[in-house]
Amino acid sequence: MITVAAVGDVHLDEEMRGRYRRRLGGLAGDADVLLLAGDLTKHGTVEEARVVAEEFRGLPVPVVAVLGNHDYQSDAPDAVAEVLRAEGVTVLEGEGTVVDCPGGRLGVAGAKGFAMGFPGRCASEFGEPEMKSFVRHSREAAEGLRRALKPLEADAVVALTHYSPVEDTLAGEPPEIFAFLGSYLLAEAIDASDVDLAVHGHAHRGTECGTTPGGVRVRNVALPVLGRPYGVYGIG
Amino acid sequence: MEYEPHIRDMLTTLKRVAGAFKADGVPFALTGGFGAFARGAPPSRHDVDFAVLPEDAERALEVLAKAGLRPVDAVEDWLVKAHDGDVLVDLIHSPADSPVTPAQLARATPLQVDSVRLPVMEATDLLVMRLRALTEHECDFSGPLATARALREQVDWGRVRAEAGSPYARAFLVLLHQLGVVGAEHSGVRHEPPQYAAGHLQQALAEDPRTAEQGIRVRVAGDDVYLSGSVSCPRRRDRVLEVARERMPGRRIHDELSVVRFDGPVREERLT
Known part of the structure; x- marks a missing residue:
């Protein structure tokens, strides 16, 4: 059994400093690893990234993260990732990592993902260059996840994204904005590999539980959805 | 045209003052109720008001004394006064702390008043001056209202809105809108449909660095x-x-927001 703790959308900045960390006291007993599903910062500044790094520094379990759209807001996602990595957080974008846990090896494939929509109500690479680049970014993001999943050799595999791979976990959000909350290409990538769990954030008003068309469990771990410091999922 | 005796007396005074100023080269413009009258409003029953430059005020008063008027001590520091018989003449130079400028006098247009031609303050300047004079203690709208009704087509309402910014002036513009004297676009009254207002605020809440909140729902009703x-x-x-208050001035903001709680008990879900 491998136990995964996961949370997204903590949106930390100076005024949130310490608020989240004081909820992490029980982490060692709860889980083997902590996954962060993006939107770690409010505006994606280096200063906010430092708050995040300090909030998650020196925890008793490894921390693996992807960035979210807020972490891109200041056009410095690489700098944000660098600050987190300096404090020992593994930041993934289109790549995977394997964490040795007492119950076995956990593979984590991470990508931010992107919007675009779901079958039948989905944007396509057509028309204006802005539209094409929007959809192209979504395709590349999903391709990154697929690329990250492929070579993972582990006893259990988790797909970690910020945007949602499915509509199930968006229930509660206005349906009109579903297309901005995720992309079915992420689910397709997940279903193309042997994945045990997919976690994402981004949809604050969504619901926790869903599945991909291929039957992989999807969990929306956005902090407002959870109402608790993190979700804990036992695999195997 | 036949006027009642009081008005006739005031017109006589007006002509006398204008003649004296012209003869002595004092720059001036007719303003106030008679300025509005010159531009088509009903005749004023109050004082005869002229605008002069602040630096000319004392000389103007001397010119009037020479012409037979009787200077009066004014307690106000923004005008000087003289009597012509029963008729009071105000020489306004610094209304509401905004000195009369050479540009304002240059904008004045020569108009025929009764039998003389004299510079009459531009309609917009004239109304702005009246609105700037509104204060806590002097906020009777009936005079400016008569002026606004009569001069509505001569007035640059955008400039009025920009230049007369006091709460009294803004309230007056709302009144004009309610009475149908001016359109909503000139009154400062919102004419944006609520859907657009909601859309703009929702985007602002995401884009403003102070908030950067993407998940706020905005509903606007009136x-x-x-x-x-x-x-x-x-x-x-x-x-x-x-x-929201900054972006929606004058609207009531109702706070139905909640603060995220994450103090629920941690529980493990076994995926089997």
Whole structure:
């Protein structure tokens, strides 16, 4: 059994400093690893990234993260990732990592993902260059996840994204904005590999539980959805 | 045209003052109620008002004394006064702390008043001057209202709105809108459909660095704005409200926001 703790959308900045960390006291007993599903910062500044790094520094379990759209807001996602990595957080974008846990090896494939929509109500690479680049970014993001999943050799595999791979976990959000909350290409990538769990954030008003068309469990771990410091999922 | 005796006396005074100023080269313009009269409003029953430059005020008073008027001590520091018999002449130079400028006098247009031609303050300047004079203690709208009705087509309402910014002036513009004297676009009254207002605020809440909140729902109904959704901490809630108040001045902001709680008990879900 491998136990995964996961949370997204903590949106930390100076005024949130310490608020989240004081909820992490029980982490060692709860889980083997902590996954962060993006939107770690409010505006994606280096200063906010430092708050995040300090909030998650020196925890008793490894921390693996992807960035979210807020972490891109200041056009410095690489700098944000660098600050987190300096404090020992593994930041993934289109790549995977394997964490040795007492119950076995956990593979984590991470990508931010992107919007675009779901079958039948989905944007396509057509028309204006802005539209094409929007959809192209979504395709590349999903391709990154697929690329990250492929070579993972582990006893259990988790797909970690910020945007949602499915509509199930968006229930509660206005349906009109579903297309901005995720992309079915992420689910397709997940279903193309042997994945045990997919976690994402981004949809604050969504619901926790869903599945991909291929039957992989999807969990929306956005902090407002959870109402608790993190979700804990036992695999195997 | 036949006027009642009081008006006739005032017109006589007006001509006498204008003649004296012209003879002595004092720059001036007719303003106030008679300025409006010259531009088509009903005749004023009050004082005869002229605008002069602040630096010319004393000389202007001397010119009037020479012409037979009787200077009066004014307690106000923004005008000087003289009597012509029963008729009071105000020489206004610094109304509401905004000195009369050479540009204002240059904008004045020569118009025929009774039997003389004299510079009459431009309609917009004239109304702005009247609106600037409104204060806590002098906020009777009936005079400016008669002027506004009569001069509505001569007035640059955009400039009035920009230059007369006091709460009294703004309230007056709302009154003009309610009475149908001016359109909503000139009154400062919102004419944006509520859907657009809601859309703009929702985008502002995401784009304003103070908030950067993407998940706030905005509903606008008349003057009421309802904000719902969750934010991460109480200070962020305050800032959402701050941005909303800034963007929606004059509307009531209703706080239906909630602060995210994450103090629920941790429980493990076994995926089998």
